[in-house]
Amino acid sequence: MKKELHLPVMIGLVAAATLFGRVLPTWTLSLATIAASNALIALGIVVLARTGNVSFGQGLFFAAGGYGVALIANAWGLTDAVAQVVIGAACGGLLGLVIGPLIARYSGIFFGMLTLALSMVFYGALVKSTALGGSDGFNVGRPSLFGMSFTDPREADFMLYAVSVIVTGFAGIAATILFKSEFGLASLAVRENNLRVEYLGISANRVISINFVIAAVFAGASGAFALMAQRHIDPQFAYWTTSGEFVFIAVLAGNQSVAAVFVASMALELVRSFSNLYLPNTWQLVLGVFLLGVILFLPGGIGSLWIGKRRKRSTLATKEPLAEKGAAP
Amino acid sequence: MTPVLSVRGLEKRFGAVVAADALTLDIPAGQKISLIGANGAGKTTFVNMVTGYLRPDGGSILLDGADIGRQSPRSVARLGISRSFQIPQLFVDLTAAENLTVAVSGVSARMSLRQGAEAHGRGEKAVGLLGRFGLADVADRPVSELAGGVRKLIDIAMALVRRPKLLLLDEPTSGVSAEEKFTTMDRVIHAVAPDAATIVFVEHDMEIVSRYADRVVAFYQGRILADGVPSHVLKDQEVRRYVTGGVR
Numbered sequence: 001m002k003k004e005l006h007l008p009v010m011i012g013l014v015a016a017a018t019l020f021g022r023v024l025p026t027w028t029l030s031l032a033t034i035a036a037s038n039a040l041i042a043l044g045i046v047v048l049a050r051t052g053n054v055s056f057g058q059g060l061f062f063a064a065g066g067y068g069v070a071l072i073a074n075a076w077g078l079t080d081a082v083a084q085v086v087i088g089a090a091c092g093g094l095l096g097l098v099i100g101p102l103i104a105r106y107s108g109i110f111f112g113m114l115t116l117a118l119s120m121v122f123y124g125a126l127v128k129s130t131a132l133g134g135s136d137g138f139n140v141g142r143p144s145l146f147g148m149s150f151t152d153p154r155e156a157d158f159m160l161y162a163v164s165v166i167v168t169g170f171a172g173i174a175a176t177i178l179f180k181s182e183f184g185l186a187s188l189a190v191r192e193n194n195l196r197v198e199y200l201g202i203s204a205n206r207v208i209s210i211n212f213v214i215a216a217v218f219a220g221a222s223g224a225f226a227l228m229a230q231r232h233i234d235p236q237f238a239y240w241t242t243s244g245e246f247v248f249i250a251v252l253a254g255n256q257s258v259a260a261v262f263v264a265s266m267a268l269e270l271v272r273s274f275s276n277l278y279l280p281n282t283w284q285l286v287l288g289v290f291l292l293g294v295i296l297f298l299p300g301g302i303g304s305l306w307i308g309k310r311r312k313r314s315t316l317a318t319k320e321p322l323a324e325k326g327a328a329p
Numbered sequence: 330m331t332p333v334l335s336v337r338g339l340e341k342r343f344g345a346v347v348a349a350d351a352l353t354l355d356i357p358a359g360q361k362i363s364l365i366g367a368n369g370a371g372k373t374t375f376v377n378m379v380t381g382y383l384r385p386d387g388g389s390i391l392l393d394g395a396d397i398g399r400q401s402p403r404s405v406a407r408l409g410i411s412r413s414f415q416i417p418q419l420f421v422d423l424t425a426a427e428n429l430t431v432a433v434s435g436v437s438a439r440m441s442l443r444q445g446a447e448a449h450g451r452g453e454k455a456v457g458l459l460g461r462f463g464l465a466d467v468a469d470r471p472v473s474e475l476a477g478g479v480r481k482l483i484d485i486a487m488a489l490v491r492r493p494k495l496l497l498l499d500e501p502t503s504g505v506s507a508e509e510k511f512t513t514m515d516r517v518i519h520a521v522a523p524d525a526a527t528i529v530f531v532e533h534d535m536e537i538v539s540r541y542a543d544r545v546v547a548f549y550q551g552r553i554l555a556d557g558v559p560s561h562v563l564k565d566q567e568v569r570r571y572v573t574g575g576v577r
Binding site: 182183185186188189192193195196197198199200201202203 | 422427431434
């Protein structure tokens with residue numbers, strides 16, 4: 001029953017991935033930054049999906065994080081990358097705290113459609129808001145780190161890559177701890193049978209709300225990264241196609257493994273970049289075929305490649321002695 | 330002595346169907362009470378109302394003198410009434426121990442972010458409870474792989490986690506073979522004894538009823554047809570006519 005967490009190994013992997021950026025070509029740095037940022041928001045969707053609910057409107061929190069950071073950066077001249085991530089996460093989380101408890105009573109398609117509707121209401125408000133630049137949005141300055149400014153583009157890209165990998169990596173470690181915790185088990189229990197969860201004296205709505213806020217925090221931080229990478233923000237952050245892309249990554253990854261979210265995000269970015277490079281007129285087709293292939297051959301997501309095998313091994317290991325004792329059917 | 334549960338004039342209708350017709354019943358502490366009745370007699374409706382799943386149309390449900398008739402299943406569970414189900418309601422993708430861990434974690438106000446096995450000994454408590462039901466061997470098996478009888482016991486074990494004042498078991502031996510029904514019931518009674526002093530179980534098998542119940546309440550069309558010790562109730566002419574169908 002007890003599964004080891006190997007915390008030092010996970011921290012070591014995050015450190016190694018950060019240092020690996022030093023040898024990566026410049027063009028892959030920005031690609032990896034976007035992949036890490038997308039993985040962060042997709043991880044939130046996976047966290048929420050473990051309660052049986054999928055949000056089709058994470059763009060709402062993505063945009064809330066991005067706009068929150070952009071407004072504060074322009075008003076107060078705050079450019080520190082870490083502070084911006086914290087502010088983005090706080091903006092997403094605060095909005096999640098307001099919406100989560102209200103939406104937790106819904107489930108299935110109603111839950112998904114409500115999140116989508118809320119994100120589109122926010123999109124509509126942003127487009128109409130002249131103070132926020134309307135449909136064109138507005139620009140922000142180059143991020144710094146602990147008072148250091150980066151004028152060399154390569155160094156600036158590496159800084160952003162390092163911050164995004166470290167933040168996303170630690171979010172991944174936090175999600176791993178969460179998945180294996182009592183609370184993580186309760187989340188899975190809510191997905192399977194929320195009435196039984198209530199009969200055990202646990203509030204299913206509270207479990208969903210907490211997971212919703214966690215997903216919103218991750219989305220807000222991801223919005224901050226997207227803002228820093230583009231140095232521009234517009235209502236497209238909240239548009240439904242943006243949210244859909246994050247759901248794609250979550251579907252590709254499956255909900256069994258945190259590592260799968262990072263693999264799926266990177267794989268999607270690579271497929272998109274290479275197909276865009278070599279097949280500029282039909283890259284969407286290549287992307288579609290890739291997604292179809294994963295859904296067809298790995299319906300449990302990329303994570304099922306290793307999680308499924310591990311479960312099979314552990315089941316085989318426990319079946320043998322049980323059959324001898326006659327306890328098994 | 331104040332009864333653990335006191336039901337007064339309880340009413341419930343589903344359209345034209347009367348599922349509870351001014352039910353009045355006292356359940357003192359320490360008894361093992363069996364609810365019997367044909368399908369549709371109102372037994373499960375009674376259990377559903379007592380546990381907060383259904384809201385009564387009228388009447389009151391008092392737990393230790395406090396009205397719980399408008400409480401949710403979660404509140405009722407926290408107040409001290411637990412139940413198992415006719416069809417076990419488990420988390421089938423989780424292992425048996427994980428199912429129990431979820432139940433154990435629900436007892437405290439806060440769920441731990443540590444692994445179930447490590448959090449305040451809750452994992453050990455979960456496995457210990459499985460052990461009481463003779464199920465320690467299946468602790469690490471996914472519930473989806475377990476037989477119906479084993480699932481039934483896990484379902485009851487989960488209901489027992491809160492050490493309820495009143496434990497309601499909905500057909501604890503349904504789906505269990507004739508050869509195993511007494512063994513299963515012995516296991517249940519033995520395992521439940523330390524934690525739940527008062528047990529109400531819905532049952533169709535009169536052999537189980539006469540062997541394990543201190544008192545029998547027979548339901549018919551939402552009313553209580555007979556209430557008393559098994560030897561009297563099971564011989565009652567109306568009970569034989571409408572409930573047991575002549576079973577001795």
